[in-house]
Amino acid sequence: MRNRAALSRAGVAPDRSVTDAVADPRIHVSLQGLRSLEAASRAISFLPNQPARSALQGRHRSRIRGRGLDFEDLRDYLPGDDVRAIDWKVTARAGTPYVRVYTEERDRPTLIVVDQRMSMFYGTVHNTKAVTAAECAAIVAHR
Structure with a gap:
């Protein structure tokens, strides 16, 4: 009997009178x-109130998404790719232009x-x- 009461208090085996009642x-x-x-x-928001380039910004994540920070892959350069994404070290070794691909943080x-x-x-x-x-x-x- 004493063991049953201890289990009931711990929430392991609830007492029937507690579960039956509302x-x-x-x-x-x-x-x-x-x-x-x-x-x-819906009444709360986690977005910062200050604009992204404000002097009062603080350590908040910007609403504007960029290229991302996580390196994913290297691929051949295609016309229209951003020149700033070219990996010059790989391009020098391979002889053809390569572009670094980054992933955006979504979740x-x-x-x-x-x-x-x-x-x-x-x-x-x-x-x-x-x-x-x-x-x-x-x-x-x-x-």
């Missing part, structure tokens, strides 16, 4: 509740981690810290 949204989060926050995510894999330890299940009348952290993570993930 979970309080101020204490526990649900997938449906987190999905309902998608509309709230940035991001991992959003939320602390759900027992110390997070403390809070005010409105929410526990665990619920607030999960809701913030859901809004960021939707955005």
